[in-house]
Amino acid sequence: MNAKSLPLIPATLTLDQMREMQQRQIKKHHVAIVLLHWFNALVWFIELSTGLGLISAPAFRIAPEWYTTMMTNAFGAVNLLRLHIAIGMVWIIVFLVYGVFGYRDYLHHEVLIREIGLDRDDFEWLRIRTLLLLKRTKEALPPQGNYNAGQKLFALLVYAALPIIALTGLVMAFHVFPPSLVAWAMLLHLVAVGMVVSGLMVHAYMGAVFPEEKPAFFSMITGMVNELYAYRHHYKWWKEIKEEERLWEQELEGPKLDDTSARSEVSPLKPREEGSPADNGL
């Protein structure tokens, strides 16, 4: 298939094409990302359970009293706190390691803009998706990249919130800061966690319950999605993959001197290694 002939929005496929595409698997997430995702999920589960159990004073409490009482009776407040801080520290260290070793692939600003930066398609997508939900439009959704707009929003929230949660957690855990700073740190810690939890509602539903996104859920286990799903839901990313495949084929075949069109099709993008992930997706 000639890259030039790849349309900007997905074309309607034949049934045969669809069946064929459904059989093929493309790598969406690096195994490191898969591991990090579940590590994060586990940490959040423990931290939320312990954290909600710790804030027991009536004025500050988020979880209901029966919960905080149950947790403190079962484990003791001091042990809850010790676990919360210990796991928190492990979490920070793991992320720092990822941040150091994976800086080029995950944290570099070019990568961030490319993977989770919102473009015009994303804003359109958000508008149309909301209206679709309310059954107030019949427009088609614009094509999305490696991550759709909703996933990008959640990613942005998490990227903003996690450093806040980590830093404020450190301020509270290490008793070297002035009390006013500690008080604000607690406030920010709770608000940031609250924001992530709201985002988490959507993320968990979309990832685990919403049927259309089932392949996405499995991709967080296997790292792979089928090509039809990619074509339908992440067309711009599918397009990039296709172009790379074509370039790769061309490399193997050798350059065609008279085929100037082919050369001009050399992707201006940095050559992406086979299977290298864009970022941790939804």
Place this chain on the structure above:
Amino acid sequence: MARYAMVIDTERCVGCQSCTVACKSEWDVPEGFARTRVRQTGVRGTYPKLMTTFHVSQCNNCDKPTCVPACPTGSTHQAEDGTVRVNRQLCIGCGSCVAACPYGARFVNPVIGRVDKCDFCSPRLQAGVQPACVETCPAKAKIFGNLEDRSSDVYRLVYREGAVRSETSGLRIGPNVYYAGKEEMLELEMSSFLPGEPRTVPAAWVWTALAKKFVYLAVGATFLGQAVAFFHQLSSGEKQFEE
């Protein structure tokens, strides 16, 4: 179990600060801070009819403390013997309780980064020993005991001899440090050192008044949103991906 209380006999007290130093020594209180302190009222009257006296204050281990509900981590708590204690392992040092105390009895200890205050020497009480300040006072001006023990000196001083509390019409939280002495001197002392207002630190106010509601709203709304979508999905039976 017990209801510990202290009575300060102003007639006896000479303002020598032995209690302050004994306490500092016992509990490693850093310079510039004190768990118990002695202040002098100004000199009242005109020469030569003058009056002055001393006011010893510390945490009152109140019946209805304003500091306990102010503590977000539950580290500040009221024990069964009435003493209000700070669990250092839970305290994060946010200072909410410091602002909430109308007697200014608490402080954030800069050495340990946590809140510190008098707790009637709880560890000593558990070992059957008097609080350090009571033990050392040369004038024997600090009387300590269990108000539930009818034969105790504190019972007599409080319930039979009318020892007074540092309270105002607007603040009656049951402080358990009482004051005894000559009426005129007590009046001078109490009026010179009135309790203040319990306050909330700005961060805590923002949380309880605004942010908590906002978080509940956000989480609730997203949860509801997803619940609606879920039911919508069930009812309308969204097209499965493979058809």
Place this chain on the structure above:
Amino acid sequence: MSSKLTRRDFLRKTGTTAAITSAIATTAGAQMLQPGHRGDTRVELVPSNCEMCFWRCGILAEVKDGKVLKIQGNPNHPLTQGKLCARGNAGTALLNDPDRLKYPLIRTGARGEGKFRKASWDEALDLLATRLNDIKKKYGPEAVAYFPHGVSSGFFGTVMKAFGTPNSAEPAFAQCRGARDVGYQLTFGRPVNSPEPIDLEEAKVIVLIGSHIGENVFTSQVTAFAEGLKRGAKLIVVDPRFSTAASKADWWMPIRPGSDIALMLAWMNVLIAEEGYDAEYLEKYALGLKELSEYVKPFTPEWAEPLTDLSASMIRETALAMAAARPAVAIHPGRHVSWYGDDTQRARAMAILTALLGAYGRKGGMFLPTKLKSGRIPLPPMPESDKGRADGGGSKFPLASEESQGLTQELVEATLTGQPYPIKAWIVFGQNVLESIPQRQKTLKAIEQLEFMAVIDVLPVEQSDYADLVLPECTYLERYDPPAIVTTAKRPFVAVRQAACEPMYESKPGWWIAKQAAKHLGLEGYFPWQDPDDHLRRLIAPLGIRESELKSLGAVSFAGRPYIEDRTEDDGPLFPTQSGKIELVSSVLKDLKFDPLPVYVPQDSPPEGFARLIYGRAPMHSFARSENNKWLADLMPENQVWIGPAFAAKGGVREGQKVVLQNQDGIRSAPIYARVTEAIRNDCAYMVHGFGANAPKLREAHRKGASDTPLISRVKVDPIMGGTGMRVNFVRVLPAEEA
């Protein structure tokens, strides 16, 4: 014979009172001390006694792994009973004071520069011996003057005596309580001593003349004071300042400074005119009532009123209150009484009043000491000096006897003038000569003339920068000192001072320094005991107690016979005066051509624009000893000057303003904050003594507040015993910017 023998009769008949009471080391109520309550079995409780001041309250040091964690009172101590003041509680901060003297130091720079090099003890003691022997050869041993203070300085005092000098002077006599000891001794045959045998807790009326109990804190005295007041005692406070004690008084008498004798003569007048004296007691025990009665006839309250600024009615009222309460009237003899130069006579007046009320030897008044037969360590005979003392004690000042602690300012004078003979070396052990002796300008000049000066101390106070040799003594918590053998308590007792931990750095105990110095001087024979335990054993053996018992309890008390009715023959005469009776009229003074009865001589009034400088104590400090202590400095880092509102207004000074005091000789103090208050007469300016240290090595105390010592450039010397009256200087108060 009645079947009912009183205990006293029985004991007298058996004639073995002393032996029995010595043998019965009653430790009633004393308990074996348990390890601390910290739940840590490695915590030891070591009993000792305190030396943050000189009351020697019983303490328990909590020690773990050789470190002192905390100090508390010793409940076994019969006098202080577990109570301990702010300074006692702050002993650990002294132990851990980073500015402590740590190593022997030999001067390298000029006198006063403070430049030293570290030396070993051997080198240091060699230097000491060499220089002292040099001076002995050139001028004779009398050219060495000793300035001690504190219990541990006694050991080195033996060295000095053995060396051959009779010159030793402590400020305790001439700058502090000497006058009252002499005054009471002349009257009753006994000095007052320390702790003062004043029965505050049993008194019905307590009279404080200048005494500011509550700011001047001696633990057991505060306890007794508070107890007495609680039991309903009436309190009379005579003080130009509204002190803490005055705030508890039934009568605060803001007396014009210097007129105390007039007040007391008027009191005597009322007591005699109204027959408010204890006639029976005086008949039995006193001489001179008739002469006294005649003498005081003209000294009515009306006569005293314009002299004292106290109303005649108040003078009369207070006298009658005392009379009504007799004999349970406790007139506190005071402690620091060196005020105006007539201090012996003022003490005599107080003693006479005490006698008139029948209070001496009676409950609620002053009680009698009970002797304890402690041991003596026999020493080789001390060398005799034919030159005699240089400070005029016993000669120029006939009543500054051998037993007294010398006249410091006279030694300074002798050093300056070379009269009666040259003094070329000073050994200062625990005394702060530049702060304690008035007219420090003279002291500095004297130091400059010395050929050798050695300072032995715990902290590097100012004078150490002038020394040729500085030796570090360890704190009281790290050393053995001779036990306190206290007879002026209702139950006499012996209390131990033993080390709670090892000396830090290379500091050493006083006994070790003395013994080693003796070795280097060839005087080992004067230290026949091996070690502290040996020394202690020899002292307490006759008392019938073992040193292990004493060391584990901290103190052992004995039966006391504080009141006249308890006394036995073995206690000796009730009144060991020349006549064997209370001498209302002093025969000794008569013989020496002094006034046999106190005469009121008015003091100079402050010149226009000036106020009289008076000074005192704060409860969280011990004169000039504690200002470097972190915990105590935290409570009171500097002093203030108290002045009356009218006086402040005249000088243009506001409350809280930084000011400078300038005295009548133009000498200025360091800047100090002004406290403008109604609580002081407008002709007085009061400050707490001990601040304003000029000692850069005392980083906490250096230049905090102001010192009163430089302002005391004039003194009035008491001709009877040589004490220096120091409240005879006047100051102006200037705003600090203008000064």
